[in-house]
Amino acid sequence: MKYFIHILLLFLLTACAGNMVQDDTAATVSDNQGAANVDAGIDDVLIDDDFDELDDFDDFGGDAADLPSYSDPLEPMNRMFFTFNDKLYYWILKPVSNVYSDVLPFDIRLSIGNFVNNIAAPIRLLNNLLQWKLEESGIVVSRFVINSTLGVYGFGDPALREFGLEPKPEDFGQTLGVWGVPEGVYFCWPILGPSNVRDTVGFAVDVYTHPMVYYVEEFSVSAGYYVESRVNLLSLNPDVYEDLKKYSLDPYISMRQVYLDYRRGKIDDKLVLNKTDNQL
């Protein structure tokens, strides 16, 4: 029971500082997920014709694509939480992140980001192995060894800069996706932000496999560590959420679409964006 509360709290706090973390990030494209298309009935009138045909462009060598389907039966509740998160962002997160950015120079924040990412290497290793990505697993280990030594406890990223070893991020939500577990319904969690059943389970597992939980007994230290890591990430990517809001007519739908595309792309490994771990 105690563990359960721990996880739940960590879970909430993790996203506290950045509900965008895995969310409205860079996305890619790929369709054809096994989610139930509850929308089909209502949208019968609006079913796309030629767009479908054009849309399957992305699936080079993949399956023929349908228009991305999704399941969002909880939309009214999700929208409520979306509004709540929006207020949270503008009233708390953004001011905190702004002060944080003013106090700490960019380079320091980048180094903190590197450190935080380096420590989480076991999660990436575990999930690369679970997806039988042996070459990537090797790179994860190499990156960890190089950055922990030459990179001075992981504050630098010489593995990328000197050795050209790019990060190979994998989380348990992705592993579940690769294993064929369906997404389930879409959620917009309060504080946590966009997710679905699969990613929610994946996230809980990731929290539990994070080394921090084992290194430090004190709960508040772990929690503080998580909050800090998220504020740091947000401070390095200040415009992501605001751009999404600025250019969309319905930010809720826009974010949902971005999230679904992004996660599906990650699982399909069609994402060719070479971003560093410090970028949203």
Add this chain to the structure above:
Amino acid sequence: MKKNTLITIALLLIVLSFSLFSVPVFAAGPTDDLRPTLDGIVNIITNPDYAGADKKELRRKHIMEVTKRGFDFATMSKLVLGKTYRKLDAEQKKHFEELFTKLLENAYIGKLEAYTNQVTIYKGEQIKGKKAEVRTHVENNGITLPVSYIMLQNDTGWQVYDIKIEGVRLLRNYKAQFKSILRKDKFEGLVKVLEKKNASLTKEGNS
């Protein structure tokens, strides 16, 4: 006499070389067709004569002239509306195309405009039938913005019909939003929302 022959040969050579050089133009790939458009856009954005908020209107006018040659806004409008598009009359179609073009201008050009020292780096193209994706990186003072262009081959060559900025596909994303708005508020409602959004984006950029 001899001089005339020389001139004739010279002229023939010129004509021949023209026809030779024009061959690759007809066989141009998506990147070749995209390049002049992007170069044109970047040239205007990075031109100090067009810099600043007070020059925005003029700058946008020139940028859009260039953009419209390489981007197929008519197809974009058609695709983003799906079946609804076919129920519209000619005037509504035209009005919608204007509104949607303006929205894309704000979202795409508005984003690019922030990078005033930008250089476009072409990262490769993939062609599948009549569709292609050209991946680029916009680099500006050490910051990289990944932008991909999804293109369609038509009679005039390759034209852009979707833009992927940092992995977010604009057309796809707007399509999902429009669908939800159309379901509740029909086409008239969508037009109102679009007009409002464009107005606020235009105002924001000018202030």
